[in-house]
Amino acid sequence: MSALPLLPTALVGSYPQPDWLIDRERLSKQVPRVVANLWLPGPNELEAKQDEATLLAIRDQESVGLDIVTDGEQRRESYSNRFATALDGVDLVNHGTTLNRSGKPIPVPRIAGKIARRRPVEVRDMKFLRANTKRVTKMTVPGPFTMAKQAQDNFYKDEAAMALDYAAAVNAEIKDLFAAGADIVQIDEPWMQQHPEKARQYGLKTLERALDGVTGTIAIHLCFGYAAVVHDKPSGYSFLPELEGTKVHQVSIEAAQPNLDLRVLRDLPSKTIILGVISLADMTVETPEIVAARIRKAFDHVPPERIVVAPDCGMKYLPRDVAFGKMRAMVEGAAVVRRELGR
Amino acid sequence: MPLPLLPTSLVGSYAQPDWLIDRKNLAGRFPPRVRAKELWRVAPEWLAQAQDDATLLAIRDQERAGLDIVTDGEMRRESYSNRFATALEGVDIDNPGTALDRSGHPNPVPRVAGKVRRKHPVEVEDVKFLRANTSRTIKITVPGPFTMSQQAQNDFYKDEEEMALDYAAAVNAEIKDLFAAGADIVQIDEPYMQARPEKARQYGLKAFNAALGGVKGTTAVHICFGYAAVIHVRPEGYSFLPEFSGSPIQQISIETAQSGLDCSVLEKLPGKTVILGVLDLSDMKVETPEKVAERIRRALKYVPAERIVVAPDCGMKYLPRDVAFGKMCAMVEGTKIVRKELGAA
Numbered sequence: 015m016s017a018l019p020l021l022p023t024a025l026v027g028s029y030p031q032p033d034w035l036i037d038r039e040r041l042s043k044q045v046p047r048v049v050a051n052l053w054l055p056g057p058n059e060l061e062a063k064q065d066e067a068t069l070l071a072i073r074d075q076e077s078v079g080l081d082i083v084t085d086g087e088q089r090r091e092s093y094s095n096r097f098a099t100a101l102d103g104v105d106l107v108n109h110g111t112t113l114n115r116s117g118k119p120i121p122v123p124r125i126a127g128k129i130a131r132r133r134p135v136e137v138r139d140m141k142f143l144r145a146n147t148k149r150v151t152k153m154t155v156p157g158p159f160t161m162a163k164q165a166q167d168n169f170y171k172d173e174a175a176m177a178l179d180y181a182a183a184v185n186a187e188i189k190d191l192f193a194a195g196a197d198i199v200q201i202d203e204p205w206m207q208q209h210p211e212k213a214r215q216y217g218l219k220t221l222e223r224a225l226d227g228v229t230g231t232i233a234i235h236l237c238f239g240y241a242a243v244v245h246d247k248p249s250g251y252s253f254l255p256e257l258e259g260t261k262v263h264q265v266s267i268e269a270a271q272p273n274l275d276l277r278v279l280r281d282l283p284s285k286t287i288i289l290g291v292i293s294l295a296d297m298t299v300e301t302p303e304i305v306a307a308r309i310r311k312a313f314d315h316v317p318p319e320r321i322v323v324a325p326d327c328g329m330k331y332l333p334r335d336v337a338f339g340k341m342r343a344m345v346e347g348a349a350v351v352r353r354e355l356g357r
Numbered sequence: 358m359p360l361p362l363l364p365t366s367l368v369g370s371y372a373q374p375d376w377l378i379d380r381k382n383l384a385g386r387f388p389p390r391v392r393a394k395e396l397w398r399v400a401p402e403w404l405a406q407a408q409d410d411a412t413l414l415a416i417r418d419q420e421r422a423g424l425d426i427v428t429d430g431e432m433r434r435e436s437y438s439n440r441f442a443t444a445l446e447g448v449d450i451d452n453p454g455t456a457l458d459r460s461g462h463p464n465p466v467p468r469v470a471g472k473v474r475r476k477h478p479v480e481v482e483d484v485k486f487l488r489a490n491t492s493r494t495i496k497i498t499v500p501g502p503f504t505m506s507q508q509a510q511n512d513f514y515k516d517e518e519e520m521a522l523d524y525a526a527a528v529n530a531e532i533k534d535l536f537a538a539g540a541d542i543v544q545i546d547e548p549y550m551q552a553r554p555e556k557a558r559q560y561g562l563k564a565f566n567a568a569l570g571g572v573k574g575t576t577a578v579h580i581c582f583g584y585a586a587v588i589h590v591r592p593e594g595y596s597f598l599p600e601f602s603g604s605p606i607q608q609i610s611i612e613t614a615q616s617g618l619d620c621s622v623l624e625k626l627p628g629k630t631v632i633l634g635v636l637d638l639s640d641m642k643v644e645t646p647e648k649v650a651e652r653i654r655r656a657l658k659y660v661p662a663e664r665i666v667v668a669p670d671c672g673m674k675y676l677p678r679d680v681a682f683g684k685m686c687a688m689v690e691g692t693k694i695v696r697k698e699l700g701a702a
Contacts, residue, residue: 033403033406034399034403059375066376066377
């Protein structure tokens with residue numbers, strides 16, 4: 015891993031997909047948990063176009079000056095459905111139903127057998143990312159707890175047992191991603207915030223299983239849902255201090271849009287904070303000074319050495335020019351603070 | 358932006374990606390002179406965005422390879438000339454004519470049915486996009502008036518010279534707009550001056566110079582023996598080249614790698630900067646930096662380094678992208694070797 019500066023900048027994971035790749039109009043309606051067939055290119059040219067969109071996402075991040083680069087999740091309809099629908103035990107024909115975080119019924123994978131990872135899912139993506147940038151790389155995988163909540167269980171009759179099998183699948187994937195050259199692997203567990211009781215009951219144990227025997231830098235992302243979909247946000251997390259006792263190294267939280275009370279970060283004294291300083295609900299690009307102010311606010315509770323500067327969440331739903339502008343503001347804002355700190 | 362000694366640059370086009378255009382079809386035909394919309398592989402409503410995105414990637418590839426002068430890679434074009442040539446007034450697009458290609462084969466071409474005139478700027482948005490997306494020195498190409506007049510069927514003008522001069526007026530207006538939009542260098546592509554030297558001498562040069570009338574800013578001309586992918590045999594020398602010494606054009610882009618050109622001809626272009634082709638585009642093997650250096654040194658006997666820009670032989674449109682990228686990197690590395698030898702590194 016090449017050396018990172020103080021206050022390194024990074025995306026959470028996703029970057030906007032081009033209009034020629036995916037039907038963004040339909041994409042914006044609902045976050046898919048099952049295969050949604052939103053792609054515009056035919057099956058013969060889909061992979062080439064996804065590769066090209068990924069190159070674009072990488073070059074945009076590089077040219078703006080991000081220190082840590084992701085593949086922008088260009089090959090995914092949602093952060094979770096590509097991995098979740100690639101597993102054994104999932105009935106891809108007859109979907110199940112669950113309530114999403116807004117309380118609406120949505121189609122989800124129906125679990126009809128034992129969950130197991132048939133094959134690596136994101137390893138080609140990781141190799142592509144590694145081959146196309148020299149910067150520090152991060153790859154995201156959906157978390158086992160979130161996938162378990164986004165499924166209808168017709169097999170286990172025991173949520174915790176199902177989540178543990180998801181965790182075994184994620185564990186194998188994480189090890190393969192590091193072997194393929196990932197510098198950081200991030201587990202996306204937004205539903206831990208949505209279901210804090212269950213997260214405490216068995217989510218932590220599930221996370222522990224997913225990280226069993228893993229060496230390498232691990233991040234976890236928790237949020238209140240996409241700004242484009244979830245509009246009212248609480249000002250505090252219902253589940254966060256619990257992560258202090260886990261093996262994850264970095265915790266990604268949204269702080270800008272909810273104007274989070276950052277005192278909660280004192281409960282994570284050993285963790286690096288991936289600090290959300292870009293609001294994805296507001297299509298106005300932040301000034302570097304606003305970004306700088308949001309970074310400084312965290313210093314009362316976390317030293318700069320333990321902060322990675324990031325947007326609140328994935329940028330998937332933003333217009334690309336807005337996303338690019340926000341990335342630039344983020345990089346410039348971080349530079350302002352670095353200068354103040356004499357670095 | 359100040360340029361180093363022996364600045365590096367593309368001629369114009371860069372490899373177009375497979376997902377954007379049907380490369381197999383493109384490679385299996387003559388370069389289109391009329392529109393060939395069926396070649397694009399993105400739906401019409403998203404084509405402009407996809408072309409912008411391909412352009413961004415072409416820019417970033419040139420930057421990553423370390424080129425000093427950057428083009429837009431001509432990602433939005435089916436050929437170097439047809440986008441401009443079919444945007445003009447006086448051209449009947451729906452009923453194309455026929456003209457012989459430089460290989461001697463008939464090829465559908467724009468049919469000139471009225472006075473040729475530029476309706477609106479054609480490449481100005483392209484140059485603005487390029488300017489907005491790189492801080493390096495930028496170059497944009499336009500097809501030359503003589504070449505366009507040769508790639509047309511004249512059903513209107515009494516004589517070809519008159520037609521070529523109207524093409525020149527259209528190109529002249531475009532060039533001025535391109536500089537106003539931020540271009541550092543504008544290059545006129547005139548490959549048919551080499552293919553049709555008699556006519557080039559008769560009226561081609563006059564039309565070419567007319568296209569430069571009142572233009573301020575650095576201008577270049579590219580002449581060549583045809584795409585390596587289409588025209589396979591190469592003469593050892595240009596049939597039209599010293600004639601440019603009397604033209605106000607500042608830079609002349611020529612191919613020397615594939616043809617093994619006798620570089621002594623460059624002595625006949627005093628005062629001109631030579632955009633020296635040092636990459637052979639018929640060979641899919643990437644040159645070593647040493648090979649590139651050797652090809653630069655060959656020209657140094659006849660042209661001082663201060664008057665050389667290092668480039669490929671021609672547009673890279675037909676190359677696989679990984680080969681094109683590899684060749685650009687070799688070109689940059691080879692140039693560094695020579696700069697070092699000259700004590701300019």
